[in-house]
Amino acid sequence: MSEPLVFHFDVDGSDFTSAGTASVTVKKNLRQLGLPADVIRKLSIAMYEGEINMVIHANGGTADVIVTEQYIDIILKDQGPGIPDVNLAMQEGYSTATAQIHSLGFGAGMGLPNMKRYSDEMKIDTELGVGTTVSMRIWIR
Amino acid sequence: MKISDVKELLEAEVLSGEEHLGRDVFSACGCDMMSDVLAFAKDQAVLLTGLVNPQVVRTAEMMDMVCIVFVRSKKPTGAILQLAESSGIVVMATDIRMYEACGRLYINGLRGEKHLEHV
Numbered sequence: 001m002s003e004p005l006v007f008h009f010d011v012d013g014s015d016f017t018s019a020g021t022a023s024v025t026v027k028k029n030l031r032q033l034g035l036p037a038d039v040i041r042k043l044s045i046a047m048y049e050g051e052i053n054m055v056i057h058a059n060g061g062t063a064d065v066i067v068t069e070q071y072i073d074i075i076l077k078d079q080g081p082g083i084p085d086v087n088l089a090m091q092e093g094y095s096t097a098t099a100q101i102h103s104l105g106f107g108a109g110m111g112l113p114n115m116k117r118y119s120d121e122m123k124i125d126t127e128l129g130v131g132t133t134v135s136m137r138i139w140i141r
Numbered sequence: 142m143k144i145s146d147v148k149e150l151l152e153a154e155v156l157s158g159e160e161h162l163g164r165d166v167f168s169a170c171g172c173d174m175m176s177d178v179l180a181f182a183k184d185q186a187v188l189l190t191g192l193v194n195p196q197v198v199r200t201a202e203m204m205d206m207v208c209i210v211f212v213r214s215k216k217p218t219g220a221i222l223q224l225a226e227s228s229g230i231v232v233m234a235t236d237i238r239m240y241e242a243c244g245r246l247y248i249n250g251l252r253g254e255k256h257l258e259h260v
Contacts, residue, residue, distance in 0.1 A: 020199040024228075027203070041205055045179050048203045052196075102174075105192040105200075110176035117180070 005067040011051055013060025016104060022063050023048035043072050043138050046118040049111045050076040050134055056101050074136045082128040142166055142251050144208050144231050147187055150245045151235040157222045158231035164207055169251050171243040175200040189242050193217050198224040212239045
């Protein structure tokens with residue numbers, strides 16, 4: 001695998017039921033590539049939380065996964081409202097999700113903290129009214 | 142503990158994945174908030190929940206969990222069962238409530254999850 005392997009997904013923001021399908025697809029593909037189970041698990045959880053976040057907060061967006069021999073990058077890009085206070089959003093338990101989202105099992109204020117927990121590097125670029133890009137890297141050891 | 146033991150202890154009805162009842166399980170998690178489930182690493186774990194939607198199956202799949210138990214008489218739809226079937230996850234339902242269901246598994250030797258730092 002000399003050339004990076006790239007997956008691109010459009011994440012539909014209107015349908016919570018289908019949220020997470022991109023992560024499931026990536027997980028299945030990476031299993032076929034024979035990558036270590038812990039790397040696949042970390043990546044798929046981080047991406048799944050990101051996908052859910054995009055559906056809940058930003059009406060969807062795009063997800064790109066770039067697989068190289070050394071690492072895997074996940075780039076999640078949306079054109080949502082942006083995050084007013086990133087430090088606050090990174091606190092476990094802090095959430096702006098609605099009661100309806102809570103009833104669906106999300107919005108516990110664990111999304112971004114879980115993405116940080118399961119990725120080796122994470123960067124958030126956000127601008128109010130423009131959108132947010134979350135970039136995560138997971139090293140393959 | 143085997144998944145078949147979970148079925149017996151919880152007096153549960155198996156709704157999909159009957160062929161996987163012989164698999165081992167080593168830990169369990171009782172939770173209705175999926176992000177809380179995602180915060181802890183599990184090892185061939187059982188997820189007990191009262192939440193019924195497809196994200197329960199996707200969460201279990203992301204965590205490599207092998208069995209989902211819907212507690213307090215909750216019944217998943219056909220679409221949820223299909224999703225679980227395609228992921229090889231056993232789904233069962235019990236009339237027992239969450240607290241009692243977790244207690245029965247715990248006293249019979251199925252302990253909680255390991256914190257991430259230990260994985």
